[in-house]
Structure formats: C-alpha cells, structure tokens
Amino acid sequence: MGDGARYIGVAERRARLALRHRLAPQARAGTPEEVADALVALHGSDPATVYLAVGARLTDAASTVAGTDRALYEDRTLVRMHGMRHTVFAFPTGLTAVVHASTGLTVAARERAALLKDMAKAGAPDAAWLKEVEEAALSALGRLGQATAAELAQEEPRLRERFVYAAGKPYEGVHTVATRLLRVLGVEGKVVRGRPLGSWTSNQFRWALAPEHHELPPSDAQAELLRHWLTACGPATEADLKWWTGWRVTDVRRALAAIGARAVSLDEGTGYVVEGDVDPVAGPREPWAALLPGLDPTAMGWQGRDWYLAPELRPALFDYSGNVGPTVWWDGRVVGGWAQRPDGEIVWRILDRAGAGRDAETAVAAQAERLAAWLGSTRVTPRFRTPVEKELAG
Template sequence: MHPGGIGGGRRVEAGMDDGGRRHIGTEERRARLALRHRLAGTARAAGPEAVAEALVALHGTDPATVYLAVAARLAEPVKAVPETERALYEDRTLVRMHGMRHTVFVFPADLTAVVHASTGLMVAARERASLLKDMAKAGAPDAAWLAEVEASALSALARRGQATAAELAADEPRLREQFVYAAGKSYEGVHTVSTRLLRVLGVEGKVVRGRPLGSWTSSQFRWAVAPEHPELDEAGAQSELLRRWLEACGPATEADLKWWTGWRVTEVRRALTTIGAQTVSLDEGTTGFVTRDDTEPVSDPGEPWAALLPALDPTAMAWQHRDWYLAPELRPQLFDRSGNVGPTVWWNGRVVGGWAQRGDGEIVWRVLDPTAGREAEPTVAAEAERLRRVLAEARVTPRFRTPLEKELSA
C-alpha cells in the first residue's frame, strides 16, 4: 500500500493541466504531507523506525529534534524518547551520520550505504583534502603521519566500542596535536587533530556518533565504528535516494531536489531520468516531479489535524520552495537569519504559528495566521499537552533560536 493511502478520508479529485499533464494543487500537496509525513491523527506511526522510513531522514544537527520529530508522529508519543534511544543505541535500526548538504541526519540503517555513496563520498573527498591542506599550511605532519594516527585511532575505537575524543586521545596521544588554521586571517583559530580527523572519518562513513554523554538533549556524543555496509555505485545510489525522497515528498521541483540533496543539477536530472519520474504541474505554475507510480489522487486525512513540530523538523525543511505550506509573511518570526526554521505550529497542512518551552516546562504557542480561526485552538492545545508529556522534566532550547521562540520562552 502506498503511504498516500493512509487515513481513508475524502478522495482528492485528480486534475489535468492544459497540456494534458497531471495537475497536483496545493490542497492535494497538503493532504500528501499530512499522510506521508505521519502528521494527521489517522496516519501516526507505531515506532521511530516507521517515522524515519516515512521521512527518509531526520535532522540531527540539534539532538532534541530527532526525538521531538518522532514524538509528533507517534500514536503514543510518550514512547518517543525510550524507543528512539533503543533504535539508535541498542538495535541500531537507526544511524546518526553525515548526509545531504554536509548535515548530520538520522537515517534508517538500511539506507546508510545509499547515503554514503550518493552524497557522503563527494563531501568526504573535499573534507580530507581540506584537512591535509590546512595541516600543510601550518607546517603540521604530512599525510603519512595522519594515516598512522587514523589507523591507530580506529583500532582504539574498535577495542573500546564507543569513546569520546578525549578517551581516544588517551590511547593515541597524537590526536591531541594542534595546528593553526587560517593563520593571519580574521578568523584564525587553533584546531585539534582529533576534532578535524573524526569529522573526516564521519563523512567517510568510517565512524558514527554513539550515545550522548548526557541526556537525550545533549549535543556531546561518543564515537563508534560505523556498521559495515556494501559499497554502491554513485549513480545507482543517487537514483535510489531520490526515489525514496520523492515517494515521501513528491511532488517536488528540480530546485527542491537540488537543494535537499546538495547535488549538481546534472546529477539530479540523471537520477530523475533513471527512475522514470513523471512531471506534473503545480499551482505556482511550475513543474514538479513524482515517481512513476504516484500519479493517482490521494485521500485527505478525513479530519482536521494539528502538529507542534520542533526546530529543524524534516517536514518544515524538506522543500526549498515553501509558499504552499508557509506564508512568506510568517518567515521573519519563524526562521533565523541563516534560514533555520524554529518550532512551528501546523494546522491542516500549513504552518500557522510557533511554540516554545519556558523554564518551568510550560509549552506556550501562538497562532500568527488569522485564517486558521478559533477552530484550530482546541486541537493545537491538545497537541501542546501531548508534547508536554513527552518532555516531562526535560528542558529544550533550540540550537538555532528564532524571534518568536525567544519571545514566547521569555
């Protein structure tokens, strides 16, 4: 069953444009989002693996985002923290690693080889070359020396199972070596070999982040040797990743796909051709793409729904062009200056406001879009209560703070 069929609500009528192509309007795009991203009440998932599978990737730059993104989509949200920890650190069905756009994500374990081949290898080559270049400029030891340190560090990590950079440096003291970065520049700094090397090994798929040092909200992680995976062909891996993402987020424009993957436009076009993607027209007058078997109309959720999504949630950050679910006038309140989205309130497939947690644990929210109406308030309030139970005694402050979140949390 295609994920678009979850829910069993009113069937959305299929339309055609003047050229005979399938037309997918904003109403249907919001219905697809509600169902495929497991946000509507009838579409909620049983566990974190199902959430990650539905979304392809969970943003992991802010550790709390992973847990709260899962909680918003579970039928029983209070299970989000223990079940996500189980999936990440016991069963290893989810893996935290570098992915698209050189960003940390949490992926289903069976997707790690695809991500590594499709996006990781390109980034890894640049990262290693940059490290060697910076070390050479600083007069630090050469590539042969770095290779020795790397092999020693990986052996130590394999013996320990999981370890911090400081623990690895106890086994391999050369990891403590420092070198000056960008000497003479305004941004000159001192880098430690361990910091840069572990980052390179991460994007190369040799190590992954293990358990955090503190609670589930901590941003300090141990490292672990990456699970083995097959080495895949780059073009084939790109086609598979794009196919999975289109199943979750289609229709999407070429610009959306280039932005989300971080690939060159030629790679995006090659992958679209390989999977036989179909073109559709969108309300904005642009061309979108869906997988070849995803042209049938979907059913809407069948009932109104609301969601409180965390900062950097994968739904809010999935598309580059967001006007169909986010009014441009709301962006200054909900995004920081670098384009990172803060905590958002959703109503029937669109962002209508934001939320925050105060120091005493209270969840506060505000609807900024007057078209949501009072009808939304009881459902949003119920979602705030669901979130309060998930957080319990935990306190969460987004890594990238936005104007509305700062105001509400004050």
C-alpha cells in the same frame, strides 16, 4: 513537461504531507523506525530534533525517548551520520550505504583535502602521519566500542596535537587533530555518532565505528535515494531536489530519468512524482494540528515552501542562516511558532489567522499538552533560536 501533465494543487500537496509524513492522527506511526522510513531522514544537527520529530508522529508519544534510544543505540536500526549538504541526520540503517555513495563520497574527498591543506599551512605533519593517527584511532574505537574524542586521545595521544586554522583571518582558530579528523572520518562513512554524554538533548556525544555496508555505484545510489525521498515528499521541483540533496542539477536529472519519475504541473511550474504516484490523493478525515521542532524534516523538506508556509512568517520563524525554529501547524500549513519556558510550560502563538480559528486553537492546545506530558521534567532549547521562539520562551 509535455501537454496533459496532471495538475496537483496546494490542497492535495498538503494532504500528501499530512499522511505520508505521519502528521494526521490517523497516519501516526507505531515506532521511531516507521517515522524515519516515512521521512527518509531526521535532522540530527540538534540532537533533540530527532526525538521531538519522532514524538510528534507516534501514536504513543510517551514511548518516544525509550523507543528512539533503543533504535539509535541498542538495535542500531537508526544511525546518526553525515548526509545531504554535509548535514548530520538520523537515517534508517538500510539507507546508510545509499546515503554514503550518493552524497558522502564527493564531500568526503573535499573535506580530507581541506584538512591536509590546513595542516600543511600550519606546518603540521604530513598525510602519512595523519594516516597513521587515523588507523590507530579506528583500531582504538574498535576495541572500545564507543568513545569520546578525549577518550580516543588517551589511546592515541597524537589526536591531541593542535594546529592553527586560517591564520591571520578574522575567523582564525585552533583545532585539535581529533576534532577535524573525526569529522572527516564521519563524512567518509567510517565512524558515526554514538550515545551522547548525559540526556537525549546533549550535544556531547561518543563516536562508534560505522556499520559495514556494500559500496554502491554513486549513480545507482543517487537514483535510490531520490526514489525514497520523492515517494515521501513528491511532488517536488528540480530546485527542491537539488537543494535537498546538494547535488548538481545534472545529477538530479539523471536520477529522475533512472527512476522513471513522472512530470506533473504545480503552481511553481513542473514538478515530479515517482512512477505510479500520479493519481489523486484524498486528504485526512479531519483537520489536524502539530507542534514540530526546529529543523523538522517536514518544515525543511522543500526549497519552495510557499504552499505550506506564508512568506511573511519567515522572519519570525527562521534564524539568519535559514534554519527553521519550532513551528505550529494547522491542517497542512505553518500558522505559528512555539517554545518551552524554563518551568516546562509549552507556549505557542498563531501568527497566521487565515483559516485558523477556534477549532485550530483547541487542537493546538491539545498538542501542547501532549508534548508537555511526554517531555516531563526535560527542558529543550533549540540549537538555532528564532525571534518568535526566544520571545515566547521568555
């Protein structure tokens, strides 16, 4: 970093987060597409996260479920697919080609090789056989439009064949060809997750053919993805970028150079923003509160989180694998956690009282009422449970 790089402090970083992540009331969005565009990607490992993340950022939270269903399954303006770090996200459809070329290709090659290796160890059929099954499955999916793995196996019975995975290891298991092959096809960008079985909180889903897209050069796609993310989340450090994308540091540096990113000074050291984003950003008009779901893309947006989440709160708010649970936010920082009880009540607890007084409690209570109103009779249990969420849920 050269001398004279502008310093961006914690207060301004929180201001950028409030406005660009559509969390301050004045910045809320009108549609799920606007939310996804602002955040680049909505975590989809837990299906409920997509809806809860959207609802927290919409002007009209009552339209959350209908609007998100429309975007995902009718208009297909959002697509749920594998992306960074081999994680399932919901992306704006216009970014699917960028995500596939920038993050998917390398992971896809590794996943297919692992499947063939595991099948060979188990004495299962070879690559040519697997290719036949794959082509038959994709053809069936084209005819059916959307289908579960079981429905596809009715069209192509070889998908039901089973093989032992990791024989003799503590984690030994039995996989069907369908389970592993559909996962590989998802990472390869050939299929995507479709409408779930049951409600919007269901983890059981159908598969659909992926939307067609042009193949992009990986380096161009990496630059484009990083430009989108840094616009939403800048400033960020190299470590943040490497963690979020799952790329090598050489790929991160090449992409930063390709988009002409500007270096700035952060408390952690050198950070980066997109070209033209160095000027100061004013904060929201008033302090704001939000209840964000487990795995929310804001809470999981950076590797270095001390500027919005005190380290002493992590044991209560994260599980053992590093997945964040439901969080309470006050004016740009995490101050506590929340949960839904079996009777539907939204309960919350402020864990960090510094600067979160009576005004914060009043605002958080209002957000809890807002969330309970649009959830109605739906009950949501996070896929990855954390100590404070389990305690509050009772």
